Amino acid sequence: MSLRSEYEFGIMALLSLMLIIPMYFPRYYVYIIAVTLCYAIYALGYNLIFGYTGLLSFGHALYWGVGAYTVAAFMRPELGPFRIFSMEALLVLSVVTSALVALAVGSICVRYTRIFFGLLNLGFVMLWYSLLLKLYYITGGTDGLPVYTPTLLGQSFTAEVFRTYTYYYYVLAIFLATSLMMWRVVNSHFGLTLKALRENSLRAGFVGLDISRYRLASYVLSGIWGGIGGALWAPLSGQVSPEISTWLTSGDIVLMTILGGMGSFIGPVIGAFVFLNLKVQIMHYTTFWQLFLGSAVILMVLVLPGGICGAASSLRLRRTKTAS
C-alpha cells in the first residue's frame, strides 16, 4: 500500500471509531473524549503560532478563558430575556470576543519575539486571571460562573443526554470543520510565509514581507481557535472558574504541542489526546501526575524534540530507507 492510501485508511478508520464511541464506551469516557476534542481544537490553534510561526506563548489559556467565560456570561440569569442559549450564537460571540482580545493583545505582543513574547503573553493571561478573581460581581470571582445546557441547532436536550451523547457529535463536527479550515490555512500561501518567518525572520524582512502583520494574523487566528475550544468546553464542564486561564494551564497546552510534535499538523491533536488521557489514567492510580508528565517533557526536549509525530516520521523514514 502506498503512503497516501495508508494515511487515508487510517483516517477513515479513526473517524468511524469516533462516530460509534458514544454507543459502546462508558458515559464517562465519552465525556472525556469530548473534552479532548475541545483541547484538540485549542491545540491546533496554538500550533499555528508556536509550531508554524515559531513564537512561544506562555499565555494562550487567555483565549480558552475568554471563550469559556463568553459562553457563561451570555447565559447568566441576570440577563433575563437577553439570555442566549443557542450554541451557534454563543460560538459566534466567542469567536468575536477572542478575536478582539487577540487583536488587542497581539498587536502589542508581536513586536517582540522569543522570551519577551512568551513573558508578555504570560503577563496578559495573569492580568486576565487576577481581574477574573477580583471583579467578583461581574465574573463571580473564585466561584466562577455556572454554564447551563445550551440548545444545539435549536434542539434542547436533558443535561445527561446532552453531555454524554448529542454534544459529543456536535463537538466532533466542529472539530472536523475547524481542522479542515486550519489545514487550508497552513497549506496556503499564508502558511508557507509563516514557516519562512519562523526559519529566518531577518531574511524574510529583506525579501519585503511585513513580519508584524503576518505574525499578528497568525496570532489572531490561533486566539480564535483557542476561544472556540474554550467555548465548546464550557457547557461540558458546567462551570467556569478563573483557574482555567493561568500561566500554568497555558503551560499544559505547550506540553501537549511538544508531546505530539510541533511543526506537524496532526501532532498537537495527538498530543492533546495523549496528554489528557494519560492524565486521567495516571490519576486513577496516583495524584502525582505532574511528576510523570514533567519528566516526559524533559525527556522530550532532550531526546525527542519532534514529539510523538517526529518520532513516528523518523521511524517511517528509517523503514522506507531500509525498504529501498
Place this chain on the structure above:
Amino acid sequence: MLSMGFDTITFTILNGLYYAFSLFLISLGLNLLYGILRILNVAHGGFYAAGAFFTWYLMKNAHDAGLPLSVLFVCVFVGALLVGVLGMILEPLLYKRLYRKREEYSLLATFGLMLVLDDVLRLVFGSQPLSAGYLYAGIGSMQIFGRPFPIYNFVIYAFAIGVALSLWLLLFKTNLGRITRATAQDTEMSSALGVNTSLHYTKLFTLAIAIAGLGGAIYLPATSAYPGMGFEAIVLSFVVMVVGGLGSLKGSLIGAVIIGLVRAFGISLFPEFELAAVFAILVIVLVFRPRGLCGRKFSREEK
C-alpha cells in the same frame, strides 16, 4: 495618600520591603542564570520551595530535640546549602545539555522540572502546610509607633541586603567574579585562554540555586511551606525580572522593591486591587519599556 499618617506610611513601607525581599532573592538567582547562562529557569520556584521544606525539616527536628534558637538559625543556612547541593547534582544531569539549545527549549525543560520538583516535594513532605515558626515567635516583636512589629523581619532585611552585597563583591571585586563575567561575555575566548568554563558554569549555577533556596529558607519561620508555593513564587519573580530588566542583578533589587511597595500601598489604599496591580505593572512595563528599568537594549535578533 496624604491622609496616611507617618506611622501608617512607615508600616506600609516595612511590609512592602518584607514582601519585596522574597521576590528579590528568587529573581536574583533567576537573573544570574539568564544573564550569564541564557537559561530562563522556571524550576527556580521549585528550588525556593525546596529551601523552605528542607529548612522546615531541620528546624522541626532541632526544635524537638530541644536545641537553642541559635542552632535553629543555622538551620536556615544548612537548608540553603542542601538546595545548592541539589542544584549541583541537577546541573550536569539536565542543565548542561540545555546551554546550547534555543531559549524556548530550555524554558520548556525547566518548566517540566518545575512540575517534577513540586510533585517530589509533595511526595516527600506530604500535602499539608508545614510550619516551624519557633524562630519568628522566639525573637519576638518590638514596638514601632506603639505597635508590635516582628524583629525577625529585620533579620530578613539584613539578610537580603547582605546577599546582595556579597554577590556584588563576589562578581566585581574578586578574581573569580571577573573570570565568570568574562566567560559570560565570550565563552570561546575564555576557554581558549584556559578557563575551565564548564566548571565555572557549574559553580555559578549552584550559587544561583543556593540563593533561591536561601530565599525559601529565610522566609519559612514567618510563613509556612506548602505544596504549590513554587508556582506562586516563580510567576511573581518573572514580573520582577521584567520590571527590573532581564538579566540585570541591580534590576532584580529595584524591580522587587517597586513591586513590593506598589502591592503594599495598593492594599492599603485600594483594598480591592491586590494581584491585579502587580500584573498590570508587568504589562505596562512590557508595553512601554520592555527592556525593563535596568536591562540592556534589544539586539536585532530579538525584535
Place this chain on the structure above:
Amino acid sequence: MKNDTSRRDWLRYAGAGILGAAIGASATYGTSPERYAERPTGPRTKGVVPTAPIKLGIVSWFSGPSAMVGEACYNSAIMAADAINAGGGILGRRLEVIKRDAGAPDVTVEAVRRFVLEDKVDLMAGDIGGSNANAITPNVEQLKVPFFLQCSTTVKMVEELDPNPLYLFRSGEQNLAEPIVAAQIISTKYPDAKRIAGINPDYVYGREAMGYTMMALGKLAPHMESVLETWPPLFATDYTTHITSVLNSKPDIVLTACWGGDFVTLCKQGTAYGLFEKTHLVSIIGAMALNSLTKDILPEGVDMLQRDYYFLQPPHNLFPLNKWFVEEYHKRFNKYPEFDCHQMFSAIMAYKQGVERAYDYVGGWPENEDVCKAIQGTSVVGPGGYRAITNDGQFLNPLPYGTTKHDPNYPIVTLDPATVGFVPVEAVYNPKPVPPILKYKLGTGMTYSDWMDSW
C-alpha cells in the same frame, strides 16, 4: 494540483463520515432510557438486599493550605463507617469510604461526576467550600445521588440555585446564620464599639459573611460602621499587609471569616503584628482549624463562633455519645474533632436511618429518591446533640460560641466555659425579639433561681 487532491481526499473522508453518522443515527441506542439507568431496572423483590458494600465518596480539600479540612471529613467518615460496620452495617451491607480531592470549581464538579459515573457511589459527602458548593448544586440534582454538604451552605444556593432540593442535604448551618449571631455578639458584648474592619477571604463565603454581618449590625447597632474591608484571596499566605492596613484604620473590632490554614496564618502573623492587642477579633469560622490553634498564636479573649459544634459541648458527663466521639477520635487520630466531624457523623447516621426507614416502607433496597425522602423532615442524633432536618434537607443546628482560653489540660486553645453559649436556631433567624444572650451553665450545679437572678 496539490490543493485539488487534498480537497478530493477531504470529500472522501466526509463521505465516510456521513455514512458512519447514518449508522450511528439509526441506532437510537444513545437516547434510550436504559442507557441512563443507574442500576439494572428489574422487578424489586421484597426483602432482597444486595450484598455489595455501600460506597461513600468523600470530596474535600486533601491538599494545600486547608488539607486539615479534608482530613477531618475523611477521619470522621471512617470512624462512622467502622462504627456502623461493627454493628452489622446498613441492612447488612458494609459501608466503604473513598475520597477525592476538591480544587477549583470545575475540578470539584468533575470529581463529583467521576464519583457517580465511574466509582458508582451510593452517597457523597464533604466540606468543599462555598464556591465549589455553588458549582456542584445543580449537578447533584441531575446525578441523583444524595450529597451531604458539610459546612458550605451559601445563601445563593438556598435562595437561587437549588431552593427545593431532593438529593442535596445541607448538614451545616446556612451562611446566613453566623453573620446574624456575630452581629448579636458584637452588639451585646461591645455596645460602645463604632469602627468595624474586616479581613475576609475574597470569595462567596467571605463576601456573604462580611456583608450580612454588617447588614445585621445595621439593624441591631446602627452606630457601628465598616471602616475598612480587605479581601485577601482564598489561601493567601501573606496577611501582614492586610493586618497592617486594617490596624492603620484603628478599628474597635475586626471581623474575620478566614478559615482553615488561612486562619492559622492570620493568627500567626497577627500575633507578631499586634492584631490581638490593638483590637478585638471576632472569628466567624476560625474554629475549623481547631487542632492547629496553639496557645502561642491565638491568645485568650478572642470571640470565636463554632459553627454548629464545639467538642466540649454537650458536656461529656451529660451526653455519652459526645464523650465517646471525642475520646475515640482523639485516640485514633490524636486530634480533637471540629464541627466538620460532627456534621459528617450526623450525616452518615441520617443516611443510615433514611435507608432503614425507606426499606421498611418499600420492602426492598430503596432507590436514592426514596432514601432522600425518608431523610427529609426527620431528625438525627450526633455527637453535638439532636438535629432536626427540614423538608428541604437543611439540618437545623444551634450555634455555639465562646471566648478563647488557655487551658492547661489541652494542647490547643479552647473556650472559656463561662463564656460558652448556644444560640438556638429560632433565635438565629429571629434575632430582635430575643433578649440578651442567656447562658445556663449546664452541669455546673448552678441553680435555676441563681441563674435567673443573674439575668
